Amino acid sequence: xxTNKERIERVEVxxxxxxxxxxxxxxxxxxxxHSLEETMSKLVDSLSTSxxxxxxxxxxxAGPSQPSRGDSEGSRHQLASRLTKLECPRYSxxxxxxxxxxxxxxxxxxxxxxxxxxxxxxxxxx
Numbered sequence: 001x002x003t004n005k006e007r008i009e010r011v012e013v014x015x016x017x018x019x020x021x022x023x024x025x026x027x028x029x030x031x032x033x034h035s036l037e038e039t040m041s042k043l044v045d046s047l048s049t050s051x052x053x054x055x056x057x058x059x060x061x062a063g064p065s066q067p068s069r070g071d072s073e074g075s076r077h078q079l080a081s082r083l084t085k086l087e088c089p090r091y092s093x094x095x096x097x098x099x100x101x102x103x104x105x106x107x108x109x110x111x112x113x114x115x116x117x118x119x120x121x122x123x124x125x126x
Contacts, residue, residue: 086110090124 002010086109089102103124107117 088120088124 086106088106089099091099103121106112107120110116112120
């Protein structure tokens with residue numbers, strides 16, 4: 001039969017062992033988190049490099065790995081944001097060049113078709 005003091009010492013040893021295990025797991029998770037952050041950063045850099053700056057010649061750019069948006073009526077007005085939700089810039093009547101550059105960046109980010117560009121631009125000119 002063990003005394004209370006011996007039981008307490010064993011519990012303390014076990015708690016210390018558990019704390020060491022938790023610290024080890026925490027370090028492992030921190031390493032994994034840093035690795036994921038680096039990978040995501042590289043992915044974002046890769047995507048932004050491969051996508052490039054939006055062109056101003058109104059030509060559609062769709063790589064072979066990108067799915068087709070389709071020509072159906074329902075898909076014409078749908079622009080799914082990739083990573084963040086962007087609001088289409090409205091023309092305020094001040095500087096058309098500034099608005100044109102901003103809306104072309106928006107279209108480039110959204111990978112909008114020419115049909116979508118005309119529809120959205122005409123709506124946001126009102």
